[in-house]
Amino acid sequence: MENLTLVEPAAQLSIWALFWQAGWVVKLVMIGLLVASVWTWAIIVDKLISYGRMRSALNRFEQVFWSGQSLEELYRTLSDRKTTGMASIFIAAMREWKKSFEKGAKSALALQTRIDKAMDLALSREMERMESRLGFLATIGSAAPFIGLFGTVVGIMTSFQAIAGSKSTNLAVVAPGIAEALLATAIGLLxxxxxxxxxNKLSTDASKLASRMEGFADEFSAILSRQIDEKVPQRA
Amino acid sequence: MKAGLTTSVVLHASLLAVGLVTMSAPSAMQVENVESFPVELVPLSEVPQSVLGERKAEKAEKPAPVPTQRPDVVADAQKVGNNSVDTDAPITPEASPRPVEPSAAPPPAPEPKPQDKVADEAKPAPAKQPEPKPEPKPEPVEQPAPKPEPVPEPVPKPEPVKQPEPKPEPTPAPVQEAKPEPAEETTPDPVAETIAQEPAPTEAVQLPNSAPAPAARPDPAPAQQTATKASETKPSTSQSSEQAAVRPKSDEKQFSTDEITALLNKAKPSGGGAKRSTEQAALGAKKTTGQTLSQSDKAALSSQLGDCWTIPVGGVETDNLKVSIRFKVTQAGKIDGRPTVETSSGNRPFDESAIRAVQKCDNQGLKLPPANGEWDQFVINFDPAEMF
Structure with a gap:
């Protein structure tokens, strides 16, 4: 108890002073929350940019795809590029199609299944890439207030112990410690x-993009299925 | 991801920087410096309950001090009264105005002298009257001219004092005779003796002549007042006559009505304080010691009386009867005289039983709330439903 000393209340209430006056637990909580906040915003900015790019890429691909260009030609131009979204689904499907025909597909049904599988795989990879790190946002959103509250409780505890040590109930003695402790909750909420x-916004955006890609995959699957029907029976 | 991270770090850094500048130490709340004062808990029984008011007034719900005639407010006044100054003095009927002889006495002194033909007597009188003189006189030693001017003043001064009585009586003849005498006698003496200058008397003689108005009044006054006032003033003047040369100076310096009036206490000694009230006076005392007889004191009193009370049995139903008994208490804590019925119950034996209860308790030793002369009247309700 003797070691607990109360800080001078006067002119020590700036945010910086409050931070430095806090105990090491509270300081740790504050720093952790600050880092979490930085990372949260990094994710937010990154996702907003990547979702915007993805959306424009989808638009461009759809435009090209439905422009009546030959699929073979499209595949040739896209295969040597790094692709995202619908393009990667398209490439995966075309690759499987090509492989099957190069080796001489025996069953139309098996070919159709393989193409669908390839497209599903590509889609799920894209989805995984899109939704990565969104879980962190959810965790911070739910846990940060509690972490901040923990810092506050510890800070108030310490401050009350200090008050007990100083044997004074003056509000001027109580207030700085509590203000300092509450800073942790403030940062947590921040x-x-x-x-x-x-x-909430990003997960909605991601599910919208995913549904667009699923739609494309289904459509492309239907187109390929028609092609298979046209080609396989002739050969069989 | 790199772009996002850098953006985020920059954003946080700028936010912190802004926060450090704008959200630095919040300005302290402006709170008035409240001085803490100790609060002492005093048992009610130790406090005589009384309020500011009049001891003979009716008891009222809202106690009020004695009404005053001048309700103009005097700030921070504590004592009730009509005064302009807050004094401790009690309010008493204003003293009847006495005839103001003492003030009139000094002026007549000079007048009797001419009749008595005592030259020396005249000197002290003029010396008192010319109050402004003391200052100019030291100077006149060098300048004889200004001296004559103050001389005429003493002559007119006696006028106001004597005017009411003398005017009708004076006859023209004595007026002329009287004029030169006082003027010659009064003026030359102070000047000549005090300053010891030759030219002064000659000038002084001329000046009285130039003042015609005063002549009429001074003469009659001596004639009438000599009998009454001369007796009082003469002894003093005769004594002073011997030391005439020295005294005038000292008297002149000390005697200044302006200075005295300035020093006078204008607060009426009988006017009480300066606190104003237009309310009807209520039962109370000169000092405030509390609100009223406290509930606990009342309860203690009525429970004591209840123990002494024997309700008459038989006859009418007494449950719904109530009677208020008023009694006075002496300083010794004994009941003063016979208790009286304040509000009758309508049942005489019942009322009498309540009075007997008070008397019986008095004999047994009634414990009363400490009155200290501030609270000596009690009205107790005797109600069987409440007392038992």
Missing amino acids: AAIPAVIAY
């Missing part, structure tokens, strides 16, 4: 609120 909002 990190959590954008995380929750961003998570």
Whole structure:
């Protein structure tokens, strides 16, 4: 108890001073929350950019795909490029198609199944890439307030112990410690609120893009199935 | 991811920087410096309950101090009264105005002298009257001219004092005779003796002549007042006559009505304080010691009386009867005289039983709330439903 000393209340209430006056547990909580906040915003910015790119890429691909260009030609131009979204689904399907025909497919049904599988795989890879790190936002959104609260509780505990040590009930003695402790909750909320909002928005965006790609995959599957029907019986 | 991370770091850094600048130490709340004061808990029984008011007034719900005639507010006044100054003095009927002889006495002094033909007597009188003189006189030693001017003043001064009585009586003849005498006698003496200058008397003689108005009044006054006032003033003047040369100076310096009036306490000694009230006076005392007889004191009193009370049995139903008994208490804590019925129950034996209860308790030793002369009247309700 003797070691607990109360800070001078006067002119020590700036945010920086509050941070430095806090105990090491509270400081750790604050720093952790600050890092989490930084990472949250990094994810938010990154996702917003990548989703925007993905959307424009989908639009461009759809435009090219439905322009009546030959699929073989499209495949040739895209195969040597790094592809994302619909293009990668298209490439995966075309690759499987090519392989099957090069080796001489025996069964139309088996070919159809293989192509669908390849497209599903490509789609799930794309989805995984898109939704990566969104879980972190959800975690921060739900856990940050609690972490901040933990810091506050510890800070208030310490401050009350110090008050007990100083044997004074003056509000001027109590207030700085509590203000300092509450800073932890404030930072927790500061990190959590954008995380929750961003998570909701980004996950909605991701599911929209995913449904667009699924739609494309189904359509392309139907087109290929028609092609298989046209080609396989002739050969069989 | 790199872009996102850098953006985020930059964003946080700028936010922190802005926060450090704008959200630095919040300005302290402006709170008035409240001084803490100790609160002492005093048992009610130790506090005589009384309020500011009049001891003979009716008891009222809202106690009020004695009404005053001048309700103009005097700030921070504590004592009730009509005064302009807050004094401790009690309010008493204003003293009847006495005839103001003492003030009139000094002026007549000079007048009797001419009749008595005592030259020396005249000197002290003029010396008192010319109050402004003391200052100019030291100077006149060098300048004889200004001296004559103050001399005429003493002559007119006696006028206001004597005017009411003398005017009708004076006859023209004595007026002329009287004029030169006081003027010659009064003026030359102070000047000549005090300053010891030759030219002064000659000038002084001329000046009285130039002042015609005063002549009429001074003469009659001596004639009438000599009998009454001369007796009082003469002894003093005769004593002073011997030391005439020295005294005038000292008297002149000390005696200044302006200075004295400035020093006078204008607060009426009988006017009480300066606190104003237009309310009807209520039962109370001069000092405030509390609100009223406290509930616990009342309860203690009525329970004591209840123990002494024997309700008459038989006859009418007494459950719904109530009677208020008023009694006074002496300083010794004994009941003063016979208790009286304040509000009758309508049942005489019942009322009498309540009075007997008070008397019986008095004999047994009634424990009363400490009155200290501030609270000596009690009205107790005798109600069987409440007392038992």
